[in-house]
Amino acid sequence: MNHYLVYGLGGALIFSIGVYGMLARPHLLHKVVAANLMGSGVFLILIGLGNRVQGRPDPVPQAMVLTGIVVTVALTALGLAIVKRYYTVTGLTTLDDDPPETDA
Amino acid sequence: MMLVFDIILMGVIVWIALGSLSPRGVYKSVVMFVVFGLFMALGWVRLGAPDVALAEAAIGAGVTGVILLDAAGHLRQRTPGPILERHVRRGVAPLPLLASVIVFFVLALLVVNLPAEADGLAPLMTAGAEDSGIKNVVTAVLLDFRGYDTLLEIAVLMLATVAVFSLRDAPDILGRRLAGFAGPLLDSFTRIVTPFMLVIAGHLVWIGSSEPGGAFQAGAVLGAAGILLALSGFASPRWAGRRVVRLSLTMGLLVFIAIALYPLFLGGTLLQYPDETRKTLILAMETWLTLSIGASLVSLFIASASPGPDGGVA
Numbered sequence: 001m002n003h004y005l006v007y008g009l010g011g012a013l014i015f016s017i018g019v020y021g022m023l024a025r026p027h028l029l030h031k032v033v034a035a036n037l038m039g040s041g042v043f044l045i046l047i048g049l050g051n052r053v054q055g056r057p058d059p060v061p062q063a064m065v066l067t068g069i070v071v072t073v074a075l076t077a078l079g080l081a082i083v084k085r086y087y088t089v090t091g092l093t094t095l096d097d098d099p100p101e102t103d104a
Numbered sequence: 105m106m107l108v109f110d111i112i113l114m115g116v117i118v119w120i121a122l123g124s125l126s127p128r129g130v131y132k133s134v135v136m137f138v139v140f141g142l143f144m145a146l147g148w149v150r151l152g153a154p155d156v157a158l159a160e161a162a163i164g165a166g167v168t169g170v171i172l173l174d175a176a177g178h179l180r181q182r183t184p185g186p187i188l189e190r191h192v193r194r195g196v197a198p199l200p201l202l203a204s205v206i207v208f209f210v211l212a213l214l215v216v217n218l219p220a221e222a223d224g225l226a227p228l229m230t231a232g233a234e235d236s237g238i239k240n241v242v243t244a245v246l247l248d249f250r251g252y253d254t255l256l257e258i259a260v261l262m263l264a265t266v267a268v269f270s271l272r273d274a275p276d277i278l279g280r281r282l283a284g285f286a287g288p289l290l291d292s293f294t295r296i297v298t299p300f301m302l303v304i305a306g307h308l309v310w311i312g313s314s315e316p317g318g319a320f321q322a323g324a325v326l327g328a329a330g331i332l333l334a335l336s337g338f339a340s341p342r343w344a345g346r347r348v349v350r351l352s353l354t355m356g357l358l359v360f361i362a363i364a365l366y367p368l369f370l371g372g373t374l375l376q377y378p379d380e381t382r383k384t385l386i387l388a389m390e391t392w393l394t395l396s397i398g399a400s401l402v403s404l405f406i407a408s409a410s411p412g413p414d415g416g417v418a
Contacts, residue, residue, distance in 0.1 A: 002220060003106065003107055003110045003150070004151075004220075005215065005216070006107070006110045006111055006114050007110070007114060007147065007150075007151060008215035008216075009114075009212055009215055009216070010114035010117060010118060011211075011215075012208050012211035012212045012215055013118050013208060013212075014117065014118060014121050015207065015208075015211060016204040016205065016207045016208035016211070017118070017121050017122060017125065017204065018121075019200070019203060019204040019207050020125070020197075020200050020201060020203070020204035021125040023197070023199070023200035023203060023204070024196075024197040024200035024201070025125055025127065027130060029130045029133065029134070029172070029175060029176060029179065030125055030127075030130070030133060032172070032175075033124050033125065033133055033134070033137050033172070034125060036137065036168065037121050037124065037125075037140075040121075040140070040144060040164075043156075044144075044147070045211070045215060047148065047151050047153050047156065048151060048215075049215070049218065049222075050151075050224065051151055051152065052218070052219070052220060052221060052222040052224070053221075053222055053223065053224035053226055054221070055226065056152065056226055056230075057151060057152040057153065057224075057226070058222075058224035058225055058226050058229075059225070059226060059229050059230075059241040059242045059244075059245050060224075060225045060229065060245055060249075060250070062153045062155060062156050062242050062245075063242050063245035063246045063250060063253070064250075064253065065153070065156050066155060066156055066159050066242065066246060066320050067246070067253050067254060067257045069156070069159045069160060069163050069164055069320075070159070070163065070257055070261060070320060070397065071257055071260055071261070072164070072168075073163050073164070073167055073168050073171075073401070073404070074260055074261050074264035074265075074400075074404070075264070076168050076171060076172070077171055077264060077265075077268050077404040077405075077408060078264045078267050078268055078271075080171055080172065080174075080175040080408060081267070081268040081271040081272070081407070081408045082271060083175060083179070084175055084178050084179070084271075084408065085271050085272075087178070087179050093179050
């Protein structure tokens, strides 16, 4: 077993954990975190597979992941801004139609 | 031996990832996610990607953590006390679990079935990087061979900043103090740390052409310094509206476009830098990118940050 496999499979696992969180967790903040986890899973697979070469790891996936990290923070900030605006307008932290938690 | 370390590290990362989706409160999730970023940085070092490790620690864990924490605080403004989710599902939801298991097996099959040895682009890139005089191959890929990616990325970052600005709750938020934690400890911490951060940012962008580092990492450190200044009350959020900040926000993209177009006048194609001025152009671009990325990260935070509980005017 090569070490690229450990990270490649780990990336697949983290991506699927993100998928689960995105589908199963109602809180919008959890969904933003889940989207980040999915991104990290993709990054792990990319750089993990770039380690299959002899000698120094492939720099191209690394550069792509660097770009990806910056795009992910932009995505997170925009997503959170939308979540906060949604909360201000509706008082909800989930996409369900139920009243806010305080009324429970 | 190192394989054992890899497996343990990956196990810890997966465990923390599971913890970051814990239904027991959003704060716990956010803190776990920050820890997740730091362990990921360790993983990047193990995978021979120090550039990515630097960016992950500063952006993935640092900046993302700060904006997530701020959002978590904002979402409980009307619900003091611990967040008791009505929808807490302690059990496992069967359908999402099935979906994620299927996704895992498809991805795992793809990863396992790829040939264990690949040629990769490393030799090609290393040879190309030697020609261009940029010794750090990752920097050469980012700004030279794959300049398109970086150009579009900085455009995405700027658009996201504009969008976050237009989504902010109160139009007058720029005139308010942030929900900071100003106090003597943070005060002196900021005084000591900020100059070092500025020096580190300058250092990272300068050595970026030969060692791990570059515009992204430097921009992240710069952005973190700005966020620290805003949180500790040294810099008013109003600064985000200043012309200097807005200018540095856009200059990265504008300079990049100008440099990308420059070869066209020499008869080349877009982003095909002439050999003799290549290194100078790339360094100039990196400097502006650093300022732009730093300004974007600060603005992304400030534009969406919640005002202080007193709503005081800064």
